[in-house]
Amino acid sequence: MMSGAAALDVRGLTKRYDRPAVDALDLTVRAGEFYALVGPNGAGKTTTLRMVAGLLRPDAGSVSIFGIDALGASAAAKQVTAWVSDEPMIYDKLTPLEYLEFVAGLWGIAPSVAKASAHHLLTSLGLGPHLDQRCEGFSKGMRQKVALAGALVHDPRLIILDEPLTGLDAVSARHVKGLLGERVRNGDTVIMTTHILEVAERMADRIGVIAAGRLVAEGTLTELRQQNGRADQSLEELFIALVDVEAAAA
Amino acid sequence: MTSATAISWFARHELRLAWREGLAMLTGGRRRRTRTAVIGILLFAAFLHLPAWAVIGRFAELRAPLDPPSLIIVTASIFLAWALILSQAIESVTRVFYARADLDLIMSSPTRLAEIFSVRLAAIALSVTTMALLFATPFVDVLVITGGARWLAAFGVVIAAGLSAAAIAIAITIMLFRLIGPARTRLMAQILAAIIGAGFVIALQIAAILSYGTLSRFAILTSDAATALAPDAASILWWPARAAIGDTTTLLPLLSASLLLLGGVMAIFSARFADTATTASAYAVARPRGSRTRAFRRGSRQQALRRKEFILLGRDPWLISQTLMQLFYLVPPALLLWRSFADSTAALVLVTPVIVMAAGQLAGGLAWLTISGEDAADLVASAPLSPSQVIRAKIEVVLITISVIFAPLLAALVLTEPWQAAITACGVIVAAGSATSIQLWFRVQASRRHFRRRQTSSRLATFAEAFCSIGWAATAVLALTVPVAAVICGLITAAIFAASWKLSPRRE
Numbered sequence: 001m002m003s004g005a006a007a008l009d010v011r012g013l014t015k016r017y018d019r020p021a022v023d024a025l026d027l028t029v030r031a032g033e034f035y036a037l038v039g040p041n042g043a044g045k046t047t048t049l050r051m052v053a054g055l056l057r058p059d060a061g062s063v064s065i066f067g068i069d070a071l072g073a074s075a076a077a078k079q080v081t082a083w084v085s086d087e088p089m090i091y092d093k094l095t096p097l098e099y100l101e102f103v104a105g106l107w108g109i110a111p112s113v114a115k116a117s118a119h120h121l122l123t124s125l126g127l128g129p130h131l132d133q134r135c136e137g138f139s140k141g142m143r144q145k146v147a148l149a150g151a152l153v154h155d156p157r158l159i160i161l162d163e164p165l166t167g168l169d170a171v172s173a174r175h176v177k178g179l180l181g182e183r184v185r186n187g188d189t190v191i192m193t194t195h196i197l198e199v200a201e202r203m204a205d206r207i208g209v210i211a212a213g214r215l216v217a218e219g220t221l222t223e224l225r226q227q228n229g230r231a232d233q234s235l236e237e238l239f240i241a242l243v244d245v246e247a248a249a250a
Numbered sequence: 251m252t253s254a255t256a257i258s259w260f261a262r263h264e265l266r267l268a269w270r271e272g273l274a275m276l277t278g279g280r281r282r283r284t285r286t287a288v289i290g291i292l293l294f295a296a297f298l299h300l301p302a303w304a305v306i307g308r309f310a311e312l313r314a315p316l317d318p319p320s321l322i323i324v325t326a327s328i329f330l331a332w333a334l335i336l337s338q339a340i341e342s343v344t345r346v347f348y349a350r351a352d353l354d355l356i357m358s359s360p361t362r363l364a365e366i367f368s369v370r371l372a373a374i375a376l377s378v379t380t381m382a383l384l385f386a387t388p389f390v391d392v393l394v395i396t397g398g399a400r401w402l403a404a405f406g407v408v409i410a411a412g413l414s415a416a417a418i419a420i421a422i423t424i425m426l427f428r429l430i431g432p433a434r435t436r437l438m439a440q441i442l443a444a445i446i447g448a449g450f451v452i453a454l455q456i457a458a459i460l461s462y463g464t465l466s467r468f469a470i471l472t473s474d475a476a477t478a479l480a481p482d483a484a485s486i487l488w489w490p491a492r493a494a495i496g497d498t499t500t501l502l503p504l505l506s507a508s509l510l511l512l513g514g515v516m517a518i519f520s521a522r523f524a525d526t527a528t529t530a531s532a533y534a535v536a537r538p539r540g541s542r543t544r545a546f547r548r549g550s551r552q553q554a555l556r557r558k559e560f561i562l563l564g565r566d567p568w569l570i571s572q573t574l575m576q577l578f579y580l581v582p583p584a585l586l587l588w589r590s591f592a593d594s595t596a597a598l599v600l601v602t603p604v605i606v607m608a609a610g611q612l613a614g615g616l617a618w619l620t621i622s623g624e625d626a627a628d629l630v631a632s633a634p635l636s637p638s639q640v641i642r643a644k645i646e647v648v649l650i651t652i653s654v655i656f657a658p659l660l661a662a663l664v665l666t667e668p669w670q671a672a673i674t675a676c677g678v679i680v681a682a683g684s685a686t687s688i689q690l691w692f693r694v695q696a697s698r699r700h701f702r703r704r705q706t707s708s709r710l711a712t713f714a715e716a717f718c719s720i721g722w723a724a725t726a727v728l729a730l731t732v733p734v735a736a737v738i739c740g741l742i743t744a745a746i747f748a749a750s751w752k753l754s755p756r757r758e
Contacts, residue, residue, distance in 0.1 A: 053632050078634040089626035092698075093565040094558070101546045105554020106633040111546035118546075134565075150629065 006064070007031040007158050007189035013051060013061035015213075021047040023213035024061070029191055029206075031066070031157075034184045036204035037193045038235075040243050044213035045193040046085075049160050052191075053083040065158055079107065082156035086163035088143035089150075092136035096122050096146045099135065100153045107154035114153060121149040125175050140167040148176060152183070159183060161192040165199060177203060201235040209242050217242050260366050264373040272377075290709070298388035303396075306389050310397030312495055316488075318477045324491040326471050330451060331386070332411045337447030339378040339412075339419035344439040346374060368520035371420055375512050378419070379412030400496030406505055407494045414508040417515040424519050437570065448578050455582035551635050555643040556650075559620050563651065566619065566698065598667065599730050602674045603723035605659055610681030610719030613652050617689035620644040623698035645686055652682045670730055677726030684718040684747050691754030714750035718743055 008029040015022040022044040029035045037045050050056040052063055054074045063070040063077075070077035090099055097118060104114030122131055125145040130138070135146060144167060151159065159180070165173045180190050181203065194200050200207050201221055209217040209224075217224055217238075224238050233241070273287070312320055386408040393401035422442070426435045454471065481487055493501035547557065564570075582604075621644050624630060630640055656678050663671035692711035721743025728736035 053628075055628055055631050075634040075636065078632055081632070083628060083632040085628055089629040091558070091562060091625050093562050098561065102554055102558045103629065103633075104546060105549060105557070106551050106630070106635065108551055108634070111548050115546040147629075 007033065007066055008052060008191065009062075009064040010048075010052065011062045011064075013048065013063065014059045015044075015047050015051060015056065016059055020213050022051070022058070025210075025213065025215060027208065027215060029189060031189050032184065032187045033189055033205045034180070034203055035189070035191045036200035036207045037191060037210055038195070038197060038200055038207060038239060039193075039210035043210045045210055046162050047213075048210070049083075049162055049191065049193060053081060053160050054078055055083065080157040082151035082154065082159045084148055084151045084159070084161045084164050086166045088140070088147035090135050090143055090146050093134055095132050095134055096127055096149065097131050099146055100150055103150040104153050109154050117153050117155065118149070121152055121179075122146075124179060125149055126172070141169055141172040144168060145172060145175065148179070152179070157188055159188060159190045161190065163193055163195065165194065165196060197235045197239055207235065209239060211243050256362070257365055257369055260369045261373070264369055265376075268373055268377050295384075295388060299392060302388040302392045306392055307396060310393050310401070312397070314492065314495055314497060315483060316491065316495070318480050318483075319472050321483070321488050321491050322471050322476055322480055324494060325488060326454070328407060328411070328490045328494060331382075331408075332415060333449065334447050335378065335382045335411055336415040336419055337443040338381065339374070339415045340422060340439050340443040340446070342378055343374055343416075343419045343423045344436055344443075346370070364521045368516045371516045371520055372512075374420065375413055375416035378416040379409055382408050382412040382415075401494070403496045403498065403501050404494045406501045407490055410490075410493075410501075410504045410508040413505075413512045417508070417512040420515050420519055424522060441570070445578065452578060452582055551633070552639055552643040552646075555630070555635075555640060556647050559644060559647040560651075562698070563616070563619065563647070599670065599727060601659075601663065602670060602677065602730060603727040605656060605674055606677035606681050606726045607719050607723035609652055609656055609678040610685045610715070610722060612655065613648055613682035614685035614689055614715045614719070616648045616651055617645075617686040619698060620647050621689055622693045622696050624695070625698055627695050641690065645690070648686050649682065652678070673726050673729050677722050681719050681722040684722065684743075685715050687747075688715045688718065688750055688754075691751055710750065710753060714746060717746050718750075721746060 006028050008027065010025060010027040013022055013025040013027070014020065025044070025048060027048070037048070039045050047056065051058045052065070052070065054070060054077065058071070065077040065081055068077045068080075070081075091102075094102065100118035100122070101111075101114065104111070104118065109117075119131075122128065122145075125148065127142065127145055127149070130142065135143060138146070144164065148161075148164060151161075161180075164176060164180075168176060177199070180192070184190055184205075192200075192204075206218065206220055207224060208215050217227055219227065221235060224235070225233055228238050228241060230238070230241075309320075309324065312324070316324065383405065386405070390401060390404045390408070393404060423435065423439055426438055426442075430438060489500040489504055493504050549557070621641070631637075633640075660671055660675050660678070663674055688711050721739060725736050725740040725743055728739050
């Protein structure tokens with residue numbers, strides 16, 4: 001379903017703490033693409049995505065979402081973007097339906113549309129029996145699914161997920177992957193960080209490998225194999241080889 | 251590991267946890283602050299001797315045998331302190347039950363759970379008693395310094411009060427679990443703690459207002475009616491008072507009785523502790539809330555934010571108990587107000603500082619919950635709203651809530667004393683505005699669950715908020731009585747407010 005136009009265009013993105021967390025990063029994700037960003041702990045994946053989602057101000061660089069300058073016109077960029085972190089951002093004292101009503105209100109979605117969408121999303125994620133129970137008694141997986149439904153209720157064109165499968169059981173992970181696959185087939189763009197390389201290998205159209213705040217390799221699995229000169233390697237072997245090379249260079 | 255070794259090992263573990271939790275409460279979780287926190291506490295404890303001297307210094311010369319009014323006042327004061335300790339103990343016990351932390355680990359270990367949990371109950375009693383001793387020390391110090399070493403026995407009374415309060419708190423909480431279940435116990439326990447803490451003073455004030463038209467609780471305690479109703483001097487009711495002034499024949503039985511009470515509660519309830527705590531931590535809120543058929547509501551993005559805040563505030567057990575307590579404290583002034591419809595009294599002026607102070611304190615708590623206690627900060631930050639729109643919506647929630655709570659009192663005041671109502675309204679607005687602004691300037695991202703630690707995250711903000719509430723309350727009452735002094739007091743409070751802005755990390 002890729003259209004070829006850029007859903008996300010990042011140029012020279014930089015963020016420093018005591019050392020560069022993201023170092024003049026260039027990244028382009030095409031519309032309708034499932035893009036997996038992988039890298040070792042502390043590589044700068046989350047920092048990059050938080051800057052893209054407008055949660056963190058970059059020190060330098062530009063972020064463009066569907067042609068909208070996300071740093072200059074942040075509200076317009078956020079209107080078409082959703083962010084899901086590995087720690088579910090939900091309210092213990094709200095029910096899933098109330099939570100989705102709140103999110104839809106924040107994004108200014110018509111109540112009738114939002115309600116139908118909320119029911120569909122929650123039910124398809126297996127939360128149908130829990131629609132009117134407060135989230136305080138929910139497991140980590142259920143909370144993550146509520147957060148994901150909240151991210152999708154405003155029908156975003158760009159969905160950014162930071163380790164969305166952390167803590168999910170096999171059935172829940174399958175629900176989430178199914179829902180994300182459906183979104184990509186419908187033309188939405190998904191950018192996801194993950195440590196589960198099999199997921200990236202199986203689901204992503206393209207994979208970006210990030211290390212020390214820089215993109216060290218990018219492409220389809222086949223392209224990555226070609227770049228590394230080993231046609232039979234798994235993504236895990238490629239990843240370790242790329243990261244080792246980068247660590248040695250550093 | 252033998253039984254005795256296991257108990258002593260677990261006791262050390264509990265003490266270490268209690269110490270670190272206490273330290274974290276004082277330092278806001280920053281280890282480097284420990285020395286500063288200790289110095290601050292020592293200075294604060296030294297400072298507390300001044301108000302302690304003002305409050306209790308006049309009792310230092312009391313000697314046995316006490317006359318009936320003195321017995322009544324000392325006994326009532328001890329009972330008041332005990333009620334406050336009990337209130338704190340209920341809060342502590344509830345917190346232990348709902349803190350899952352190590353429960354799975356302990357219950358999966360091959361130890362005798364009844365013994366282990368009896369240590370945990372003893373640890374609760376120890377921490378409650380230690381806190382009581384810490385707060386009582388300045389008062390007892392004043393009595394010892396000015397009245398002699400015989401007052402050291404008052405420490406024994408405090409220990410007895412701490413142990414007995416902890417025992418009763420444990421029993422009350424576990425019985426609440428049995429009676430109303432874990433889902434309601436947390437809220438009920440907090441409300442109960444608030445009512446017990448404030449109830450005795452307020453009951454005395456109400457009796458004083460109804461009988462003498464004054465807010466002073468001493469009016470009722472020193473009345474002839476109270477003396478006539480009091481039992482004779484040999485009664486067991488006076489044992490705490492007699493023990494406090496150095497009568498060891500009553501102190502030793504008191505200490506023994508409180509230890510026996512605690513031992514009995516531990517023997518009865520330690521075996522049930524595991525069940526209760528497991529149920530509390532694992533309870534699933536399975537009861538449906540709201541309705542699936544209800545339509546999603548229309549409105550702007552800011553309205554969605556405000557609605558969410560109102561729902562969360564309405565479902566916050568801490569806030570409900572605190573608001574009830576604030577409202578509870580407003581009962582005596584409201585009663586005074588009601589009485590003054592028929593009989594105008596100068597005491598009515600005391601209503602103003604109570605209302606202004608309550609508004610400031612409540613606004614500070616509300617502002618923390620709405621501004622700092624945002625559990626889904628990333629979600630709100632990733633929404634298509636500017637930060638200023640988010641903050642504005644949250645501030646509106648605080649101010650609307652304060653208006654709803656205090657408007658009825660102000661409306662009643664308008665009917666009796668319009669000028670006083672105007673001054674009080676100004677005081678409420680300024681106090682609520684100050685407390686909200688301070689919370690805004692010192693905001694830090696936190697979970698609502700950490701509300702109890704809000705005062706340790708910035709001590710400066712805590713003191714600024716408290717001093718501003720007190721300052722505006724004093725300014726308002728002085729505006730009604732000594733306008734020139736009100737100007738000075740107002741300027742000092744404004745200076746504190748400005749200084750807190752200057753020192754704040756976010757000057758917006």
